[in-house]
Amino acid sequence: MKRREFIAGAIAGGTLLSGASQSTWGRKLLSLMPTAEGADSRIEVLTAEPVGTIAPEIYGHFAEHLGAVIYDGIWVGEKSKIPNIAGIRKALVDALLKIKPSVIRWPGGCFADSYDWRDGIGPRDKRPRRTNFWVDAGEWPKDAPDGPWKYDTNEFGTDDFLRFCKLSNAQPYIAANLRSLTAKDFYQWVEYCNSPAGTTTLGDMRSDKDGTKVRYWGVGNESWGCGGNFTPEEYAAEYRRFTAWVPRYGVNLAFVGAGPNGGDLDWTRRFFSKLNERRAFGAMWGWAMHHYSWNVSSGRTTDWRQGKGDAINYSEEEWYELLHEADRIDGMITECWNVMGEFDRTHRVKLVVDEWGAWFKPGSEVNNTHLLGQQSTIRDAILAGQTLDTFHRHADKVGMAAIAQLVNCLQSLFLTHEDKFIVTPTYHVFDMYSVHQGKTALRTVVTSPKPSYTRNGQPATLRGLNGSASLDGKRLVITVTNPDLKATRETEIAVRGASIKSVKGTSLTAIDTHSHNSFADPNQIQPKDANVSLTAGSLVYKFAPASVTRLDIELA
Ligand code: AHR
Numbered sequence: 129m130k131r132r133e134f135i136a137g138a139i140a141g142g143t144l145l146s147g148a149s150q151s152t153w154g155r156k157l158l159s160l161m162p163t164a165e166g167a168d169s170r171i172e173v174l175t176a177e178p179v180g181t182i183a184p185e186i187y188g189h190f191a192e193h194l195g196a197v198i199y200d201g202i203w204v205g206e207k208s209k210i211p212n213i214a215g216i217r218k219a220l221v222d223a224l225l226k227i228k229p230s231v232i233r234w235p236g237g238c239f240a241d242s243y244d245w246r247d248g249i250g251p252r253d254k255r256p257r258r259t260n261f262w263v264d265a266g267e268w269p270k271d272a273p274d275g276p277w278k279y280d281t282n283e284f285g286t287d288d289f290l291r292f293c294k295l296s297n298a299q300p301y302i303a304a305n306l307r308s309l310t311a312k313d314f315y316q317w318v319e320y321c322n323s324p325a326g327t328t329t330l331g332d333m334r335s336d337k338d339g340t341k342v343r344y345w346g347v348g349n350e351s352w353g354c355g356g357n358f359t360p361e362e363y364a365a366e367y368r369r370f371t372a373w374v375p376r377y378g379v380n381l382a383f384v385g386a387g388p389n390g391g392d393l394d395w396t397r398r399f400f401s402k403l404n405e406r407r408a409f410g411a412m413w414g415w416a417m418h419h420y421s422w423n424v425s426s427g428r429t430t431d432w433r434q435g436k437g438d439a440i441n442y443s444e445e446e447w448y449e450l451l452h453e454a455d456r457i458d459g460m461i462t463e464c465w466n467v468m469g470e471f472d473r474t475h476r477v478k479l480v481v482d483e484w485g486a487w488f489k490p491g492s493e494v495n496n497t498h499l500l501g502q503q504s505t506i507r508d509a510i511l512a513g514q515t516l517d518t519f520h521r522h523a524d525k526v527g528m529a530a531i532a533q534l535v536n537c538l539q540s541l542f543l544t545h546e547d548k549f550i551v552t553p554t555y556h557v558f559d560m561y562s563v564h565q566g567k568t569a570l571r572t573v574v575t576s577p578k579p580s581y582t583r584n585g586q587p588a589t590l591r592g593l594n595g596s597a598s599l600d601g602k603r604l605v606i607t608v609t610n611p612d613l614k615a616t617r618e619t620e621i622a623v624r625g626a627s628i629k630s631v632k633g634t635s636l637t638a639i640d641t642h643s644h645n646s647f648a649d650p651n652q653i654q655p656k657d658a659n660v661s662l663t664a665g666s667l668v669y670k671f672a673p674a675s676v677t678r679l680d681i682e683l684a
Contacts, residue, residue: 167620167668169576171606173597175625177571180523182598184230184565186516187558188301188530190483191292192237193284194262194537195499199276201535201544202292203284210547213295215288219549220535220542221295227541227558228565229298231344233482233530234289236261238354240346241307245317248285249333255282261354262499266433269496277497286321287335294340301384301482301530306348306366307356315374318345322377341379344528346482347371350418351386352395360395364402371411382413384480384528390419391460393467400471409472414480414527417464420538421453421511422487426584439488439502440642444613447507447641448581450486451611452590454511457484458518465525478527481519485532485539485554486511494647495545498536504645506638506653506674508539509553513594513609513676516561520596520607523569531558543647550650556636560655560678563605567598572606576619579612593617593671602629604681610671613641621667621679628667629684633658636676 191197204210204217211218235243239261247256263278276283286302293300302321304314316330321342323331331337347370348355351363358366363386371383388395396415403409423435424446437446465479486508493501512531519526531554535542541555576592595608604626610617635658643652658677660669671677 169619185528188231190530196536240303301344303346360398384414418483436489504552517596
């Protein structure tokens with residue numbers, strides 16, 4: 129029996145959520161077991177063990193010219209009756225401001241590698257119509273009409289995106305075209321965005337002369353697939369060429385490389401090895417992994433279409449499979465980080481997860497122009513919470529992330545159609561969790577029974593409670609998800625090195641786990657105050673089944 133198996137056995141099926149070094153385990157194990165009567169779970173926050181600052185950029189978003197993300201989502205047009213700010217949907221901006229959207233990635237995704245930024249600048253009525261990357265996607269809902277989602281009118285271009293970011297208080301993150309444009313087009317796009325007014329012809333074409341400068345630049349997207357079908361070695365050569373000379377204009381440019389599909393370590397190892405030949409890590413700020421949770425077939429298939437489930441009508445098995453799929457990101461982060469460190473010994477390059485979320489089969493979209501549009505339930509909220517908690521626990525590694533996608537596509541925070549606008553359960557999670565931004569993540573050890581279910585006829589389990597904690601002065605925030613469909617987890621919460629003065633909580637649950645917010649019933653799922661109090665200075669909290677919780681603790 130290996131040491132890790134022994135430890136896992138020693139805590140009676142519990143779940144360890146910590147990056148703690150093995151030398152500290154023995155000491156910690158003594159305190160892992162719940163001592164409060166009735167409690168079956170325990171959360172231990174170690175105030176003396178900071179993991180790192182939670183980068184606000186972990187709370188990023190992704191807006192691609194795909195289906196109704198831009199047209200019908202963000203962009204309604206300047207002449208629209210729908211309340212807008214220079215053509216941008218006002219309700220969206222207002223709701224976004226509340227959750228502090230640190231960064232927004234645009235224009236793709238796969239779309240990025242067929243986009244010519246020059247098509248989207250200058251007078252709107254002179255901009256060309258172009259065939260969208262997604263025009264032939266097999267997932268289009270039946271009878272989807274032609275429109276800007278198939279033949280892009282380019283009404284929404286760089287200036288509009290930068291305005292959207294400025295209005296929303298978010299930093300722009302632009303994904304450049306590496307497959308079908310040149311390195312010159314890339315550095316001229318940088319020139320267009322960042323050169324000071326009066327210095328360059330391109331800069332003078334910008335509508336906001338003193339506007340937001342763009343620090344984050346993605347050098348291609350999914351270059352192993354839609355972004356060019358490169359080998360890692362070929363992509364490394366392209367990456368070096370694209371980043372070899374790019375003027376700074378006083379901006380601390382941060383280039384992000386197109387990293388692996390999920391846990392593809394070979395892509396990372398071969399790319400980093402090739403980059404290392406030229407010692408080129410100085411030209412890379414971040415390495416972007418993508419991880420979608422889509423296969424709920426319990427191992428019956430790996431087919432991209434067949435493996436997906438429905439967004440609303442899912443079985444208990446699919447519930448657990450999806451959350452288990454999402455939880456795999458924890459190991460992927462550690463493994464990818466370790467491979468990066470084989471070459472980038474001082475870890476100059478940060479890990480970026482700029483596409484993550486649930487991906488279901490078509491059928492729950494709110495309109496047939498919404499390619500890859502899907503509904504959201506409390507299952508998606510738990511997925512979002514557990515993923516954000518995972519990023520916090522890896523605050524020393526993850527420098528930026530973006531959920532896919534912002535509106536009307538995949539695990540959206542918003543659903544819109546014409547003048548209708550609602551927020552999804554995932555939005556509420558971002559609202560509950562955004563307080564972690566910029567705070568110090570603390571090592572947090574969670575032990576709880578694992579939910580069990582039947583997976584393709586066999587008994588299976590997955591991680592139980594999942595959580596993280598951050599500290600800001602005397603203010604401690606703990607966020608926790610309970611994926612168990614039936615069990616309430618009575619949990620003893622211990623804060624090592626401090627005592628608790630007061631506590632309050634917020635919780636997101638659903639009476640029916642298939643329910644969802646809709647245009648007709650927009651508040652089916654929304655957060656509520658949680659029933660939590662201290663008893664003689666100690667904190668025991670009952671995490672409801674299928675819930676997301678935030679505990680706001682004031683330390684003495
Ligand atoms: O988010 C949808 C698509 O998923 C993106 O365009 C692409 O990068 C990924 O495969």
